[in-house]
Amino acid sequence: MPTLQSCPVGFNLLAWSAPISEKMYPMTERLKKIGYDGIECFIDYQDASAYKQFGDHLQQLGLQSTAVMVMSPEENPASPSQTIREQGLNRLKQAIDQAHAMGATVICGPMHSAFATFSRREPQPDEYAYSAEVLHAAGDYAQQAGIVLAPEALNRFECYLCNTMAQLAELIRQTDHPTVRAMFDTHHANMEEKRFPDAIRTIAPVLAHVHISENDRGTPGAGHIPWDDTFATLAEINYTGWMTIEAFSRNDIDFANSINVWREYNDPWDIAENGYTFIKTMQAKYAGQLV
Secondary structure (H helix, E strand, C coil): CCCCCHCEEEEHHHHHHCCHHHHHHHHHHHHHHHCCEEEEEEECCHHHHHHHHHHHHHHCCEEEEEECCCEEEECCCCCCHHHHHHHHHHHHHHHHHHHHHCCCEEEEEEECCCCCCCCCCCCHHHHHHHHHHHHHHHHHHHHHHEEEEECCCCCCCCCCCCHHHHHHHHHHHHHHCCCCCEEEEEEHHHHHHCHHHHHHHHHHHEEEEEECCCCCCCCCCCCCCCCHHHHHHHHHCCCCCCEEEEECCCCCCCHHHHCCCCCCCCCHHHHHHHHHHHHHHHHHHHHCCCC
């Protein structure tokens, strides 16, 4: 029977760069040597051929891949405008094509609505319905590519539609598609959830991806995220999906400015090396608690 130690461990390249290119090859090679099972890449607007080339490189290294994305206001799946929602579906299909070219099996991120775009009111029932309709259609497209979509709840400063696992679970219920699951991110949960165990149990039936992120986006284990609660509950629910470190820096100035990263938290290689050791230690600690 699989245990928590079966969970593959990934690292998100956003610690260095949003765009993928051959400049990232040395990072991927070193991450492979550290022991990582896969690489997570940001999906921007590069041609699918760029992702194909990068995916071929990862495959040669024996690395798997996942992807992360965001939606712009012009592509907002929760918009009252049908035209904008159609643009959102087109963008999701494009991202699925790009991720498929790379060989990715999961696309995560706040794809349910536009990033850092606010209506200045609480989320409305019709906004959930709009988003669910778009996600269901995107799920049909992703299913053909063998890709799982894992929408993410973000903190209140970056999103209003889905801040908690309860809200995200309801959106996934309305979406009603086997390929549209959910992601749990420890950084956002630190701001929005009352208790991690309750949040993880709430999303457990549809949980497909986990971001291991410290409270300050630095090295996992160096801050105050309730890691014992996190790993113990993931073991309790028999989670066996990805555990991917998502940490940020100011290496990519444009990306850092877009997400309000104004200082360095830890050196990316400190995050990668010590973060990997931390995850493997916690996996081993709680592997025996699998129910």
